[in-house]
Amino acid sequence: MQRDLAALTVILLLGAFSSIQAHGGGRHVMGTVSAVDASHVEVKTNEGKIVSARLDKETKYFRGNAPATLADVKIGMRIVLHLTVDEDKPTVREARLPAKK
């Protein structure tokens, strides 16, 4: 019984830890836009993980090196996000999209 409880505790702790890792967000995320609206963007990484981040008036957008806007961000596009991680939910400091061809 005690062994079962110990195993359960370890599993719960590992679960909590992996959840924190999954939701912690990085400073630099690459993937494909899976959702976007005026206040947030969701990116699906190649590993299949969904990263959600806040967009605000300080967020800067680029297509290649050219300035862009939120309207340029479309579902299915490749995107690179640079995030700040000092708040509860990461905020996009810079969103980079492929250059126009």
Place this chain on the structure above:
Amino acid sequence: MKTRTKLTLAVVAAIALIGLSVLASMLSHGLSARDQPTAIEAVLARSMRLLAMPRSARTAKNPVPLSDEVLSEGRAHFADHCALCHGNDGAGRTGIGQNLYPKAPDMRSDQTQSLSDGEIFYVIKDGIRLTGMPAWGANTAQEDRETWSLVHFIRHLPHITREEIEQMNRLNPRSPRDSAEEDEEMRFLEGEDVPAPTQEHHH
């Protein structure tokens, strides 16, 4: 008891009370650099900074005439030396700037912009004790000139353009890892399959 003695005792008691409050706060909250300084700390620190600054330094005028070249020098200098904490736009929203105690200030705000040129020069040249702001530059005419150019650039920060920030991005110090990361991003955006383990980085 004489009035003077009473006054001295009152001052000592007030200082002791403040000291005890600070100590109690430290013991209960710890000394994390993540906290925001209290209003009292901020007022005391600013007052001390002002008092410690020689009057001649506060009233000093910028001897370097403003020109496009000077602004460009200041911009390059800021990107190379200051942006790591203050950010290219001076907002202080950087990993280091936001986790210092006190936080790197928003240099576009009135709190910075209302300082005199001499005060800004003094802060850059001599730094501020017990903060993340170091003293920059040697005591030479050339270094002083560069610092005055920086003062011009700091005055320009509230009006900085996106193009200028882009230009500064290319001048920011980069580690080999940063360069590799930038290259990886570019290849990814051009359609290459970048290896999965490097899709996300934690700094």
